[in-house]
Amino acid sequence: MTNPVSTLEIARWDTPLESAAAAAATLELERGSVLFLPRLDFALAASERRFLSPRWLEGTAKNVSYDPRRAHIAHTSATSHDRAQLVEMMARFSQHARALVTNVCPHYQDKMSYGLASFRPVETRGRETSRKKDDTRLHVDTFASRPNQGLRILRVFSNVNPDGAPRVWEIGEPFDAMAQRFARRVPPPTPGSAWLLEKLHITKGRRSPYDHIMLSLHDTAKRDDDYQRASPRTHVEFPAQSTWMVFTDRVMHSALAGQFLLEQTFYLPVPAMLDERYAPLRILENIYQRQLA
Numbered sequence: 001m002t003n004p005v006s007t008l009e010i011a012r013w014d015t016p017l018e019s020a021a022a023a024a025a026t027l028e029l030e031r032g033s034v035l036f037l038p039r040l041d042f043a044l045a046a047s048e049r050r051f052l053s054p055r056w057l058e059g060t061a062k063n064v065s066y067d068p069r070r071a072h073i074a075h076t077s078a079t080s081h082d083r084a085q086l087v088e089m090m091a092r093f094s095q096h097a098r099a100l101v102t103n104v105c106p107h108y109q110d111k112m113s114y115g116l117a118s119f120r121p122v123e124t125r126g127r128e129t130s131r132k133k134d135d136t137r138l139h140v141d142t143f144a145s146r147p148n149q150g151l152r153i154l155r156v157f158s159n160v161n162p163d164g165a166p167r168v169w170e171i172g173e174p175f176d177a178m179a180q181r182f183a184r185r186v187p188p189p190t191p192g193s194a195w196l197l198e199k200l201h202i203t204k205g206r207r208s209p210y211d212h213i214m215l216s217l218h219d220t221a222k223r224d225d226d227y228q229r230a231s232p233r234t235h236v237e238f239p240a241q242s243t244w245m246v247f248t249d250r251v252m253h254s255a256l257a258g259q260f261l262l263e264q265t266f267y268l269p270v271p272a273m274l275d276e277r278y279a280p281l282r283i284l285e286n287i288y289q290r291q292l293a
């Protein structure tokens, strides 16, 4: 398998790339590489180090989430001054992530939009969940309650582990191979179900055929023990104080180990890509020979 990771030696969040380098990096991302930025550190202030603990989670939550559009934080136990400081830290990460994507992918600038950010203070290894929710199993990202009609999911991750522990991932086979393998196992949606899910507010908006297929690919791959054991993959370690970017709706990935991660999600319309042929929407439309969103 070709190397799924492509490395870029930038050390600042806010420096634009030369336009040829930016186009090359953007195309690498679109073709399914993880763009690894080993020298790009999201530095925490001394006063922010105390947030590196699961105790700031609320109840059984696994992540603190932050919505940069509303400056709203959720799933945290932090109150008053702590809460304001945690918001500040996450808002700064969101802004840095946006500056980074704008500099590496200037072509996307006016077309991409913010999704949620998350802070993940729980050790990933050995965390108990159902197979469907288990991100230590290879999958592509798709959000069951947020249908997106083919919008690309581009995510920026920073490992902020203070003890030098890497974030350990596996990168799976190319999207096309995975989709060909599982396409026959995608059941047709139950008639009326997309309407009903929206009506009952289980989904935010209407689930398109694209969303249905992506969810089914996600669940089918995760439930398939043979696939999880034996499919091709590359082991990747993202060191502490490094950053990486990846279209997680295209790149099969799993997170095996690591603690203390910041993540920001962006959405990008398919026509804003340099080459739409690499969009899961277009690949699936080719396989199914019909329009899916």
Ligand SMILES: O=C(O)CCC(=O)C(=O)O
Residues within 6 Å of the ligand: 120, 124, 135, 141, 167, 248, 253, 254, 255, 258, 261, 263
């Ligand atoms: O927590 C991680 O390292 C990544 C988990 C994952 O699969 C994701 O965020 O999409």
Ligand SMILES: [Fe+2]
Residues within 6 Å of the ligand: 135, 139, 140, 141, 248, 253
């Ligand atoms: Fe994922």
